[in-house]
Amino acid sequence: MLGYRRTYRGSLFASFIQPALFLTAIGIGLGGYVNRGSGVDGVPYHVFLAPGLLAGGAMQAAAFESTFPILASIRWIKSYLAMLASPIGVHDIVTGQLAWFALRITMVATIFVTITTLLGASHVPGILVAIPAVVLMGMAFAAPIAAFSATRVNVEGFNALFRFVINPLFLFSGAFFPVSQLPALLQPVAFATPIYHGVELSRGIALGTMTLAGAVPHVLVLLAYVVGGTAACLVTFRRRLVT
Amino acid sequence: MLRYHARPMAQVADDPSAPLIHARGLTKRFGSFTAVDAIDFDVARGEAFGFLGPNGAGKTSTMRMIGCVSPRTGGELRVLGMDPDTRGPAIRARIGVVPQEDWLDQEMTARDNLVIYGRYFDLPWGEARRRAADLLEFVQLTDRADSKVEPLSGGMKRRLSVARSLINEPSLMLLDEPTTGLDPQARHLVWDRLYRLKQRGTTLVLTTHYMDEAEQLCDRLVVMDKAKIVAEGSPRDLIARHSSREVVELRFPTEVADTLDGRLDGILDGITERIERLPDRVLVYADDGEAASAAVHAGGLQPESVLVRRSTLEDVFLRLTGRSLIE
Numbered sequence: 001m002l003g004y005r006r007t008y009r010g011s012l013f014a015s016f017i018q019p020a021l022f023l024t025a026i027g028i029g030l031g032g033y034v035n036r037g038s039g040v041d042g043v044p045y046h047v048f049l050a051p052g053l054l055a056g057g058a059m060q061a062a063a064f065e066s067t068f069p070i071l072a073s074i075r076w077i078k079s080y081l082a083m084l085a086s087p088i089g090v091h092d093i094v095t096g097q098l099a100w101f102a103l104r105i106t107m108v109a110t111i112f113v114t115i116t117t118l119l120g121a122s123h124v125p126g127i128l129v130a131i132p133a134v135v136l137m138g139m140a141f142a143a144p145i146a147a148f149s150a151t152r153v154n155v156e157g158f159n160a161l162f163r164f165v166i167n168p169l170f171l172f173s174g175a176f177f178p179v180s181q182l183p184a185l186l187q188p189v190a191f192a193t194p195i196y197h198g199v200e201l202s203r204g205i206a207l208g209t210m211t212l213a214g215a216v217p218h219v220l221v222l223l224a225y226v227v228g229g230t231a232a233c234l235v236t237f238r239r240r241l242v243t
Numbered sequence: 244m245l246r247y248h249a250r251p252m253a254q255v256a257d258d259p260s261a262p263l264i265h266a267r268g269l270t271k272r273f274g275s276f277t278a279v280d281a282i283d284f285d286v287a288r289g290e291a292f293g294f295l296g297p298n299g300a301g302k303t304s305t306m307r308m309i310g311c312v313s314p315r316t317g318g319e320l321r322v323l324g325m326d327p328d329t330r331g332p333a334i335r336a337r338i339g340v341v342p343q344e345d346w347l348d349q350e351m352t353a354r355d356n357l358v359i360y361g362r363y364f365d366l367p368w369g370e371a372r373r374r375a376a377d378l379l380e381f382v383q384l385t386d387r388a389d390s391k392v393e394p395l396s397g398g399m400k401r402r403l404s405v406a407r408s409l410i411n412e413p414s415l416m417l418l419d420e421p422t423t424g425l426d427p428q429a430r431h432l433v434w435d436r437l438y439r440l441k442q443r444g445t446t447l448v449l450t451t452h453y454m455d456e457a458e459q460l461c462d463r464l465v466v467m468d469k470a471k472i473v474a475e476g477s478p479r480d481l482i483a484r485h486s487s488r489e490v491v492e493l494r495f496p497t498e499v500a501d502t503l504d505g506r507l508d509g510i511l512d513g514i515t516e517r518i519e520r521l522p523d524r525v526l527v528y529a530d531d532g533e534a535a536s537a538a539v540h541a542g543g544l545q546p547e548s549v550l551v552r553r554s555t556l557e558d559v560f561l562r563l564t565g566r567s568l569i570e
């Protein structure tokens with residue numbers, strides 16, 4: 001429906017450069033020390049880290065896309081209002097927006113995978129199969145966050161979201177080290193987040209250790225986030241745009 | 244047998260005598276605040292219909308309900324024979340909207356704004372491009388077609404908004420303050436284009452603060468004030484009904500102005516229909532303005548300035564509400 005979306009070249013660049021830098025600095029630099037032991041569960045650290053960063057990067061891209069541009073469309077660009085004056089309705093806007101998120105996350109993930117493969121930190125085809133998994137996880141973030149964004153009048157809430165939710169999740173939900181290393185109290189918190197399930201799927205698929213039966217619960221949790229987030233979007237977008 | 248009596252919606256809409264817009268008791272509330280209070284009006288096919296009123300009168304709220312982007316709180320509303328609550332997308336497919344604030348995408352070119360908007364109406368790309376080129380020509384923006392919107396002047400943006408609203412070849416256009424903020428030349432260009440559309444049979448509904456705009460463009464109008472319709476008719480009707488043919492504007496030095504009470508009424512008895520005291524001047528409503536002005540001088544009063552002019556909708560508004568239209 002939405003034949004056109006503005007491209008954010010700057011953010012695209014940032015969204016894969018940052019994880020790539022992480023991978024180089026931490027994976028290969030710090031990994032040198034970790035690997036003097038036996039890596040993580042017998043896997044070299046940079047190979048362990050790459051699918052985790054893939055999920056983390058997808059989460060960050062999802063969170064970015066579903067915050068600032070949404071508020072901008074509502075408050076500054078008024079593009080939604082222009083659409084609503086045409087036969088397009090709120091559900092079309094939400095659908096188009098979600099499709100756009102999926103496309104963006106796919107782009108970011110693909111670029112990231114290309115880099116890690118070139119760096120020798122991941123291997124095709126396994127890592128390619130991980131892409132749809134992290135896109136699903138990205139949507140599990142983007143849909144509820146977009147619903148939240150449609151209730152905002154300024155960017156303050158977004159800064160808090162990144163500082164207190166997205167960044168801690170990036171660091172502590174399995175991307176850099178297994179969740180089993182977390183204090184016992186925090187482990188259930190990690191299990192409830194989409195990033196944990198995204199990392200498990202991404203890493204399991206990339207390293208070839210994931211079974212179908214093992215994947216299903218993760219996929220179901222992520223789907224639940226997507227469905228709930230989409231329903232919330234329909235409510236908050238309508239409340240905001242139709243007065 | 245029953246089906247002979249049932250008339251499908253589309254036929255109601257296409258019946259040339261049926262009103263294009265029909266509103267009864269139309270009401271819009273925001274929380275406990277009533278922005279539009281049970282108004283009644285009909286707009287006929289091919290007509291140019293105006294909503295005239297001061298800030299906050301409820302003009303935009305009414306337009307948004309007609310445009311099916313704001314659900315009504317109460318009353319009855321039919322647009323093109325259909326109910327906006329249930330047929331919103333079908334109605335919106337056939338109307339063109341020029342909003343009070345422009346919704347143009349500032350970072351796209353003028354042409355892309357039109358083409359992309361055409362895509363929202365499911366026009367094929369080729370058709371959208373063809374129409375965009377024609378419409379840019381129509382609003383005299385062909386030479387700026389590939390310029391971004393942002394640097395365009397206010398008048399050009401307004402024309403572009405008009406062009407964009409025409410991309411779906413609407414049978415009904417909703418124009419919310421189409422010329423507010425434009426210089427006289429830009430206003431005349433917009434008026435001319437709207438006049439051409441009207442001649443082609445497009446129904447125009449517009450809101451304005453300007454009585455000259457209403458007099459230029461509208462066959463019929465309603466005056467809104469504080470969420471209600473306070474008068475309805477053609478501009479000429481309204482003036483005939485609520486004002487005199489001419490108005491004399493008198494300005495007096497302040498010392499004199501304070502002593503005028505009663506004196507003017509005595510002098511002008513039988514010549515004027517009504518006298519209105521404003522802070523800075525006195526308005527004398529009379530069918531013969533020259534005679535009224537002569538009588539003032541003959542009565543020994545020495546105004547600083549005298550202006551005899553024809554009555555306008557501004558006078559109608561003042562009469563009906565006791566306030567100026569533009570504060």
Ligand SMILES: Nc1ncnc2c1ncn2[C@@H]1O[C@H](COP(=O)(O)OP(=O)(O)OP(=O)(O)O)[C@@H](O)[C@H]1O
Nearest residue numbers: 243273278296297298299300301302303304305343
């Ligand atoms: N979304 C909204 N929420 C709350 N109040 C609103 C909303 N939209 C309009 N109003 C209020 O309704 C009243 C009528 O507003 P409206 O925009 O319809 O007036 P208007 O006649 O178009 O005025 P103007 O000439 O300034 O454009 C105003 O008091 C306005 O504050």
Ligand SMILES: [Mg+2]
Nearest residue numbers: 302303304343
């Ligand atoms: Mg308005």
